[in-house]
């Protein structure tokens with residue numbers, strides 16, 4: 481196997497959204513554990529190297545002539561180095577591991593007191609549906625693939641799945657927690673610095689598992705509040721003949737059966753809510769830019785951009801119709 485390819489998994493240490501660059505309390509604990517294990521691993525390598533090199537240097541005579549093992553304190557070495565030291569190290573790792581695990585309130589029964597769900601995240605093949613319940617029905621809205629959270633505040637997320645098992649993993653914020661159909665898991669994340677933190681589905685879930693990415697945008701409380709207000713609004717009315725025609729096409733075509741756009745008759749629930757599509761950075765679970773070219777390509781060739789995804793190729797539109805449809809989507813801010 482190619483040497484560089486063998487090393488590739490270790491590049492995670494240097495990746496921009498590496499678990500070793502934590503920005504919140506849960507990720508802090510996990511990164512401490514990770515660093516400790518990396519250091520212990522390096523120490524082990526050094527000890528191994530000594531074990532190989534030293535006997536070669538200090539060997540006297542042939543192998544048959546070596547001293548009995550208990551000469552020169554050999555048995556003490558075995559007891560200390562082979563039992564006591566590993567026992568201490570493993571106990572320490574065990575306790576640290578348990579502390580990190582206490583950050584995973586896994587299911588309803590063990591949900592830590594004071595937790596209150598601020599986001600509901602549902603896994604789909606192959607995208608993330610986010611529901612912000614708000615304090616009442618009028619505040620509730622749905623979005624997809626991009627979570628916004630206020631910086632410096634704990635945010636409780638309820639995780640479940642519509643189809644198969646997925647796994648929430650935003651390394652800079654928390655460890656992996658599964659999204660299991662028919663069962664609710666809970667996780668508390670917190671970002672101590674504003675920024676954009678990438679994540680991904682961490683449990684193989686079918687053909688497009690690798691194209692199921694997640695983005696968490698941590699904003700100042702004011703920016704977050706402004707975002708919430710914007711998302712709670714119904715969709716923007718189409719402006720100009722192009723977008724108006726685009727909306728007609730959307731509503732009369734198959735799009736409306738799968739997608740919802742609040743404030744219109746499009747009420748589909750099996751696909752990402754498009755009410756504020758244009759406010760999102762990327763499309764198709766954060767795998768393609770949210771621009772004119774990619775939107776057009778996505779509508780006509782979703783099966784090439786993301787083979788086997790649950791959106792068919794919609795090739796019935798001519799060039800002008802496609803342009804109008806995209807113009808409408810692009811003003812859904």
Ligand SMILES: [Cu+2]
Nearest residue numbers: 681683685689
């Ligand atoms: Cu997956």
